[in-house]
Amino acid sequence: MVRKIIMVTLAVILIMLTWFYLVPYIRLVASPFSWAEADRDKSGFVSPSEAAYFAECGRRAYTEDGKNCIEYYALKDGLTLKKECK
Numbered sequence: 582m583v584r585k586i587i588m589v590t591l592a593v594i595l596i597m598l599t600w601f602y603l604v605p606y607i608r609l610v611a612s613p614f615s616w617a618e619a620d621r622d623k624s625g626f627v628s629p630s631e632a633a634y635f636a637e638c639g640r641r642a643y644t645e646d647g648k649n650c651i652e653y654y655a656l657k658d659g660l661t662l663k664k665e666c667k
């Protein structure tokens with residue numbers, strides 16, 4: 582019984598660690614941001630919080646000087662993360 586409780590506890594811990602530390606990186610890879618852009622403090626490493634910050638973004642289309650542009654912004658605080666114009 583104790584062994585089963587330990588196994589379930591370890592499984593829960595593994596799931597939580599995966600959710601908080603691995604999922605943001607997977608979402609960052611699928612986002613329009615590069616690793617260098619996601620490294621906000623330019624430390625050379627993208628921390629889980631930086632990855633989560635960039636992974637949770639919104640996009641807004643707008644026109645600037647006749648060009649179609651897209652602004653990516655952080656859902657957390659609304660700050661502009663990136664602008665792309667074509």
Ligand SMILES: [Ca+2]
Pocket residue numbers: 619620621622623624625626627628631
């Ligand atoms: Ca960093």
